[in-house]
Amino acid sequence: MGSREPDTVRDSCGVYGVWGHPDAPRLVHYGLYALQHRGQESAGIVASDGSHVVHYKGMGLVSEVFNDQKLEALRGHISIGHVRYSTSGSSRLANAQPVVVRYRGGLLALAHNGNLVNAVPLRGALEDEGSIFQTTVDTEVIAHLVARSRLPRVEEALPEALNKVKGGYALIVMNETTLLAARDPNGFRPLCVGRFPEGGWVVASETCALDATGAEFVREVRPGELLVIDETGLRSTQAVPPGKPALCVFEYIYLARPDSNLEGRNVHVVRKDLGRRLALDYPVEADIVTGVPDSSISAASGYAEEAGIAYELGLVKNRYIGRTFIQPSTSARTFGVQVKLNPLRKVLEGQRVVLVDDSIVRGTTSRRIVNLLRQAGATEVHMRIASPPYRYPCYYGIDTSAEGELIASTKSVEEIAASIGADSLHYLTTQALHETVTGLPDWPVAERCCMACFTGHYPVPVDEARGKFEFEETPDGDDNDRPGGEIEAVAAGTEG
Template sequence: MQDKPHEECGVFGIYDYEGLDVAHTAYTALYALQHRGQESCGIAVNDDGIIRAHKDLGLVPDVFQETELNKLGAGQMAVGHVRYSTTGGNTRENAQPLVMKYAKGTIALAHNGNLVNAFELRKQLEQSGAIFQSTNDTEVMAYIVARNRLHTPSIEQAFLETMKTIRGAYSVVLMSPRKLIAARDPQGYRPLCVGQVGKSVVFASETCALDAIGADYVRDVEPGEIVVAEGGRITSIRELCGQKPSQCIFEFIYFARPDSFIGGASVHLARKEAGRCLAKEYPVEADLVVGVPDSGIDAALGYAEESGIPYGLGFIKNRYVGRTFIQPTQIQRARAVRIKLNALRSAVAGKRVVMVDDSIVRGTTSARIVALLREAGATEVHVRISSPPFTNPCYFGTDIDSRDNLIACRMSIPEIRDTISADSLGYLRVEDLAHIVPGLKDGYCAGCFTGRYAVEVPDDVPKDRFERKLSEKKNAVDFRIIKNENGDSDAWPAAGGA
């Protein structure tokens, strides 16, 4: 596990009524969602029931050159996905969208989240004869949808029945030969919104993707809702709506882009409010407030405004190194922070500095960043964290690990302060989480801070073992679901439609 929580995934879908280039539109949207996952990405395009897809390991601009986008061809619908693995390893067969042929035709499915009963469901399916080609929980979901479709009148009804079986977090975009469907779990863990470009309908994990393609925000998909786009009409199934929402609060603290809105609330303003709360709770005499790029900057602005201490640029970030930079040896791990980040000596030398960051997982990165400031001449370094201490794992699409690997489970706050060599350390209080996003009140999940989850989790199994259960069930077969031996994209004709 890295010393920062990783993103989950990002999904996108478009049903075009304007003559747009859906492949290039999906590409642009995924570029805007790249922060949600940098391990793999993919796009599936539907042209009158023929679904062509391309996916691979890597960033969006690396996987999709103009040649790959052109091979996807023209179409009326597209589904896209960027991935960071939580359930299932970082392998090509686990990349999404998942494209599957079954008795009623073909579906393409992109999923953001994590199913807590995926292993149990997968075992049941295997015992009934199912053969899996990947190790992620998205394929489990797709199998159940396909099975339910055989006994229901439509693909949306099949997904409704599937929602009654699966448990956990899922924001899903599903494409059938004739329909584009967006669905969100009844707790609404992960964000999903509806947008519009002219008459065309789009679905996206965050509103920043809508901005990137020139779409207008319409509304969020409600927790438990299924939204169906078909033939110029939008319909909705709300049978499972109305449960107490449990939006992941860490979307506001870290995962989402600051220019996004979730549930109508600004991510940027939520982070600034967290900084304000820190300034009220942990005042200190200092000369400068700096934010650790990127997600610490907004909270640092809030801290500076509330405290009256000037905000300044304290770090220079190397924009050519992604969050998934690999450090295979201890020496390279030690150098990684310097490669990605450097303190601005002219700004911090001789200053008492308040350093604002979003979280501490293991503490190693925080210690190195504090060291950078001291080596650049900072006389004092006071660390403020815009989230509470991580004391529990997340089972809903975030790689916050087992308690054994969380520093706050092994040390007190004074001990953590000494470990990272800070002059003082203050975390956001759990009770302040309700204040940073107006309107959320108790409708959010803070299980990684409190241990209270809205959905029953396998608390008798450590998080790392829980997620390895699926990853260990790997196929030895090189299943080339997207490219053939020549490297060209395959196409699946749809035998009917939902």
């Protein structure tokens, strides 16, 4: 897994695109800020005024990559942007998105959230036929498939390409004049469409990014649907036949922002309901409830309300150092967790504590947090997890540890409790999770979300899938510490 030591479910990527607004690149910039939680390794924006395309991308947070000068250079009424956490290919500038390619049809820019499970054989076949790849990300496979198509228009070539790829994608594509948005046939990754009151369309990973830019939510992009937006308006086609509905349940548990809505349900409300269910299923005598900030606060408040136990701020998070995975090594991570979370001794001293968290990946972070609470005077620590034991890796766009590194893949719940030092430990069952998220009691007969990392039942076969660094010659080449970027202006259609 390169040089980092992951102990959390990491975000995948965030995408945002605008068609038909005079300040499109600025809006994309704001939209990327709202999606920053989905990826903090790199950011990029592409803009077109209808004939000239300009793009800029760099390593780091949106605020580190873009300044006024960079934004000034990005003009046009069409624009797409991307924030990345690497789930395919290493974290380096060449792999930052949007991926921009020139081919005989002109210019194509792609911003992708998700992972293709058959990228390796597709790329091998393309290379055998002479394709030369510039990056090690699976998104470029889609670009090559479009570029090699005999169909002249991108809105014809893209569906042809999408019918060859398998896996998870929320994809926004643009050329000089047109914006396209597509979602995989299972709908693993979220994607929604909105409108600006003053005119113009927006497509984004989450509804919080519509709110941030003053756009009104219109609807979610349907699984397998392709939207094409140009001078003639918005057109919808079913590019790929829809498959079994499989929105990633981890979007509700951890990934999405609490102020986003997914399939009509607010993420904060769902998380609170998960906490309530935990309290109903696994009550315990305690004095206070606290949550691991930020993603577990909603579930912890739900637990506290249902149990009738006071919710307290037991851990204070330093909000200015990014998410845990940014720490580059084991020793730095040990240091980083202590800097990031400070236990509130005044609150914890002499108290029996219910500690709510969204998930346990490897167990090292949980162990440190339980330890922090005890050092701050907690007399008992009862851990409650708002998801089932996390046993299987994700192949659809979330970067997690390998199966052997997931603590629940090798240890029982009792063994995990002992390993992290908790007085008791309980997880939600898969049935309770599915019921709470969907409001339907029919799991596993009808599964409405992807739950594969808990059940091992993958909605799309993953036998062709490989690891994140599959296309790397040396799988350790992340350059997260490079804030610099590259700016390039290209006249449309200059290469054939």
